Amino acid sequence: MAFLEISSVTKSFGTVNVLQDVNLAIERGEFVVFVGPSGCGKSTLLRMITGLENPTSGTIAIEDEVVNDVEPAKRGTAMVFQSYALYPHMTVFQNMSFGLRMAGKPKDFIAGQVRQAAAILRLEKLLDRKPAQLSGGQKQRVAIGRAIVREPRVFLFDEPLSNLDAELRVQMRAELMELHRRLGTTMIYVTHDQVEAMTLADKMVVMNGGKIQQSGAPLRLYDDPDNRFVAGFVGSPK
Numbered sequence: 001m002a003f004l005e006i007s008s009v010t011k012s013f014g015t016v017n018v019l020q021d022v023n024l025a026i027e028r029g030e031f032v033v034f035v036g037p038s039g040c041g042k043s044t045l046l047r048m049i050t051g052l053e054n055p056t057s058g059t060i061a062i063e064d065e066v067v068n069d070v071e072p073a074k075r076g077t078a079m080v081f082q083s084y085a086l087y088p089h090m091t092v093f094q095n096m097s098f099g100l101r102m103a104g105k106p107k108d109f110i111a112g113q114v115r116q117a118a119a120i121l122r123l124e125k126l127l128d129r130k131p132a133q134l135s136g137g138q139k140q141r142v143a144i145g146r147a148i149v150r151e152p153r154v155f156l157f158d159e160p161l162s163n164l165d166a167e168l169r170v171q172m173r174a175e176l177m178e179l180h181r182r183l184g185t186t187m188i189y190v191t192h193d194q195v196e197a198m199t200l201a202d203k204m205v206v207m208n209g210g211k212i213q214q215s216g217a218p219l220r221l222y223d224d225p226d227n228r229f230v231a232g233f234v235g236s237p238k
């Protein structure tokens with residue numbers, strides 16, 4: 001079995017079918033990027049992997065264990081949102097350490113984890129600031145830092161750079177690639193930016209209408225798209 005397996009997953013909200021028969025195998029350490037138009041079900045899929053939603057049918061397995069009934073905190077996944085979702089009244093240090101504190105980890109361990117993540121993300125000098133005193137890029141680094149300190153086996157990113165200006169997006173993209181190189185952790189990433197997807201992805205997954213249209217290396221999708229939708233999305237002339 002692959003590191004993470006999504007098997008015959010469907011999701012309905014009431015009578016609305018949002019995802020239909022989604023199957024995907026993700027290898028350990030892979031950088032997987034989901035793309036597709038708004039409303040096609042990308043966020044719902046991420047939320048199911050991390051446990052914020054349950055599949056209507058089908059299974060999600062991580063390292064050979066079906067996690068459908070495993071609570072989010074025990075899945076070893078960490079999600080980073082577009083909106084950062086930082087606590088405004090807490091400092092950067094408190095934001096980054098919150099999850100570990102809730103999990104009852106010892107103080108010294110927490111301080112060490114935060115120091116290490118802050119060094120990777122160049123946040124060492126900002127640990128005493130509140131979110132309101134940070135730029136957009138810095139806030140997003142804190143949100144990523146909060147995920148890193150937990151040492152998850154899977155990172156999930158839901159359009160993490162969408163609120164940043166173009167220049168900063170390019171810079172953060174490079175930082176995310178460096179982070180992936182450094183940690184080697186499996187990353188699952190959603191974006192609607194085609195360039196971002198082609199740059200970051202080992203494996204790109206094109207979705208439309210609640211279904212996976214095609215998945216594979218970006219260049220393979222570009223050279224050999226299965227259908228017109230995929231061709232259009234990756235900008236292939238075919």
Ligand code: ADP
Nearest residue numbers: 013016018036037038039040041042043044045
């Ligand atoms: P994407 O992230 O690709 O834009 P989403 O996964 O957010 O798409 O949403 C897919 C579809 O599911 C949309 O039509 C959305 O309105 C619907 N949806 C998402 N969450 C809920 C919910 N909690 N209740 C009802 N409908 C939902």
Ligand code: MG
Nearest residue numbers: 042043044158
């Ligand atoms: Mg979304």
